[in-house]
Amino acid sequence: MHLERMAGDTEGLHTVATLYAAVFSGPDGRPDSVVEILGRLRRHMGYPGFRGLVLREGADTIGFAYGYTSLPGQFYRTKLERALRPDQAETWLSDCFELVALGVRAGDRRHGYGRALHDVLLDGVPAKTSVLTTEASNTAARSLYARRGWEILCPDFDPMGHGELFVIMGRRLPLSREKRATAGHGP
Numbered sequence: 001m002h003l004e005r006m007a008g009d010t011e012g013l014h015t016v017a018t019l020y021a022a023v024f025s026g027p028d029g030r031p032d033s034v035v036e037i038l039g040r041l042r043r044h045m046g047y048p049g050f051r052g053l054v055l056r057e058g059a060d061t062i063g064f065a066y067g068y069t070s071l072p073g074q075f076y077r078t079k080l081e082r083a084l085r086p087d088q089a090e091t092w093l094s095d096c097f098e099l100v101a102l103g104v105r106a107g108d109r110r111h112g113y114g115r116a117l118h119d120v121l122l123d124g125v126p127a128k129t130s131v132l133t134t135e136a137s138n139t140a141a142r143s144l145y146a147r148r149g150w151e152i153l154c155p156d157f158d159p160m161g162h163g164e165l166f167v168i169m170g171r172r173l174p175l176s177r178e179k180r181a182t183a184g185h186g187p
């Protein structure tokens with residue numbers, strides 16, 4: 001079992017997109033196609049601050065996690081801004097890493113892999129906060145995030161206007177080495 005950086009090479013990324021399709025449903029309840037997911041992953045990899053991890057065992061992809069710097073004008077960021085109060089948006093989005101997706105293959109859950117992917121992905125992220133959304137009904141994810149220090153910022157976020165409710169969660173991040181250096185605290 002090993003963790004590697006999510007990279008743009010087609011073969012490796014295809015396995016991630018396939019697992020993504022197995023783990024997440026699209027807005028209509030059906031999974032997006034692997035081709036759609038691949039296109040989105042490639043686009044997201046070009047965003048500032050992109051970080052991605054893949055957990056593999058031999059040739060098998062067991063899990064993945066990724067995110068990027070949340071910036072004004074991004075599609076989902078705009079939805080988050082509208083859902084949060086202005087003071088919340090200022091606090092949580094002004095220097096923020098968005099945790100976009102975290103998934104573990106169904107047969108490999110409850111072995112600590114989700115927690116490990118979460119912790120390694122966020123380790124050293126040079127931002128003050130992180131935000132994510134997950135389905136309000138997603139007990140497993142909500143429990144994982146609550147145990148890792150995330151708080152609920154909005155309990156009834158309806159990003160697509162379909163009545164499928166999500167929660168917006170936020171977590172303050174420790175000051176990264178990079179930020180400490182910029183602030184004059186040394187390495």
Ligand SMILES: CC(C)(COP(=O)(O)OP(=O)(O)OC[C@H]1O[C@@H](n2cnc3c(N)ncnc32)[C@H](O)[C@@H]1OP(=O)(O)O)[C@@H](O)C(=O)NCCC(=O)NCCS
Pocket residue numbers: 023024100101102103104105108109110111112113114115116133134138139140141143144145147
């Ligand atoms: C959420 C998910 C990533 C958790 O992965 P995992 O590898 O099973 O998680 P871990 O084994 O590291 O568990 C960490 C914590 O998550 C919580 N958790 C995980 N599965 C749970 C479940 N079925 N019910 C309740 N809590 C659960 C627990 O708090 C657990 O801590 P504990 O084992 O000390 O009780 C996994 O269930 C998954 O891929 N789900 C589908 C995709 C998804 O919903 N992703 C998150 C939204 S972006």
